[in-house]
Structures are given as structure tokens and as C-alpha cells.
Amino acid sequence: MMGILDGKVAVVTGGSRGMGEIHVRELVNEGAKVIISDLNEELGEKVSEDIGDNTIFVKHDVTNFDDWENIIIKARETFGSIDILVNNAGVGGPHKKINDLSIADYKTTIDVDLNGVFLGMKALIPHMIDNNGGSIINISSVAGLRHDDVTPNAAYTAAKHGVIGLTRAGAVEYANKNIKINAICPGTVLTPLLEENLSEEELEAVGSTSPIGRFANSKEISQAIIFLASDKSSYINGEYIVVDGGTAAS
Ligand SMILES: NC(=O)c1ccc[n+]([C@@H]2O[C@H](COP(=O)([O-])OP(=O)(O)OC[C@H]3O[C@@H](n4cnc5c(N)ncnc54)[C@H](O)[C@@H]3O)[C@@H](O)[C@H]2O)c1
Secondary structure (H helix, E strand, O other): OOOOOOOOEEEEEOOOOHHHHHHHHHHHHOOOEEEEEEOOHHHHHHHHHHHOOOEEEEEOOOOOHHHHHHHHHHHHHHOOOOOEEEEOOOOOOOOOOHHHOOHHHHHHHHHHHHHHHHHHHHHHHHHHHHOOOEEEEEEOOHHHOOOOOOOOOHHHHHHHHHHHHHHHHHHHHHHHHOEEEEEEEEOOEOOHHHHHHOOHHHHHHHHOOOOOOOOEOHHHHHHHHHHHHOHHHOOOOOOEEEEOOOOOOO
16 A cells, blocks of 8 residues: 555654654554654553554653664664654643742753754754755644643743744755754644643643634644655645644634
8 A cells, every 4th residue: 555655764752652652653554664762661662563563662762862863873773764753752741830830840841842852853954964855843732822821831832832943943944955844733632641731620621622622633633744744745844734623713
């Protein structure tokens, strides 16, 4: 069966669970080979074993630059090179207002959700230049466009806005190297990230805020990733695609 990502190799960070796991599965369904990267070794190995030879799991902390270099080494050994990077790993952080948010929690969220994306771009761009191109997809959020005071904290909002800034910077700087860099702003998807940080009442309140009246399904986010990863989006660069059922428009 032909897929639109046949012959391509992708890295999906945070691929052990939640949306990342679904992105891995959908990219493989479109013909890609995928390096699943995550801190969570147990779940990541399980996902890779379940999918089979088109994936490997590599333990990886996105806040550690040496770990990023290891991803490139493992990709070279197993699949040759990397064409697609999906910077998906993220933490929500506690749902607290600025005065109640600890400095430590603020810094952790910025480190994973923003600095992790920077390190991924910094590690992978030279590799993609050597390979004559690539596609980087950074996962931002509707919280990258506005502060939603039902769910995220200020650190999350700042990090996700920053992801759009990094996307634009990289896109402008490396367009002439045949590297396109775009972001995706998902609306609310019911994943462990939300379940761990929100009460049942909060979840119920959030689920119904989209004009569509339900949470997004992870696969609906994967479709935008596949499009941006593929050659069908060859002239789209430095953009973000909002996949939120109309929340940001309302
Ligand atoms: N769930 C939502 O409603 C929603 C909405 C918009 C954007 N997002 C974003 O989508 C992405 C995925 O979120 P999710 O809801 O699937 O979350 P999740 O918590 O289910 O999964 C996140 C994964 O990232 C991994 N991870 C965390 N810190 C890491 C680190 N330092 N290095 C490597 N891996 C790490 C975790 O182990 C986990 O497997 C995140 O960037 C999140 O901010 C989520």
C-alpha cells in the first residue's frame, strides 16, 4: 500500500503515550519509519514492539542536548537519516495562577515545552542540511495564541507562544536549505496530560468549549502533522495550523 510518507524517517518526541503515540501510529500507516523518543521507556518499548520493525524506541530527555545527538546516532544506525521531526513532548504543569505558580514549576514547563523544541531544532537542522532538506513540526497549542484561563498556567501559555516564535525564526533562517518548519495548535484532546492536571468538573467545562462541542481526537491532530510532513505542503513554511474545532475563532 502506498502512503504519502513512503521512504521518509520521522522522530516523534513524547511518542510513548497520549497524542504522540497516535502520531507514531498514523505516520507509520502513511509509510514512514519512526523513532519513538520519550522519557517513559516502559510504555515506549511497548508501543514500538506492538507496531513492529518500522519503529524503534530511544530513551530521550528533550531538555538534554546529548540525548538529541544520541537520537541522530540511533537513526543513522537503524534507518539511515531523519527527514521529519515532530516536537511533541510536553508537560502541562500545575493549573495555577501566577502568584501561586512556583518558580520551579514555571522553569520546568519552559524547559520542556519551549527549550526542548529549541534543542530539537538545533540538533536536527544541521543533519537536515546535510540531507538536503526536511520538515519540522512543532506542537504548540491554542494556548500559543491566547491565554485560556480555564486550563493552562502562564508558563504553558508563554512556552506555547514561544514555540510559534521559534517556528517562525527557524523557518525564515533555513528556508533556503529546503527545510520547512511549521507549528500545529491543537485544541483540547483528552490525553493523560489533561487527566493528570484537571479535575472532572474542569474537564467537563473544557470539553464543551469548542464550537464542535467535544474534545478533539488525537488522530485529527495527526492528519495535520502528516500534511505538514509530506511533500503536499511544500510551500507552507513558518505557519501554524489551528486544529481546534473553531475554539480560537470564537
Ligand atoms: N492534550 C491537549 O489537550 C493538548 C492541547 C494542545 C497541545 N497539546 C500538546 O501536545 C503535546 C502532547 O500532549 P499530550 O496531551 O499527548 O501529553 P501526554 O502527557 O499524554 O504525553 C506527553 C509525553 O511527553 C513525554 N515527555 C514529557 N517530558 C519529556 C521530556 N523532558 N523528554 C521527553 N519526553 C517527555 C511524556 O513522558 C509523555 O509520554 C504536548 O506538547 C502538549 O503541550 C496538548
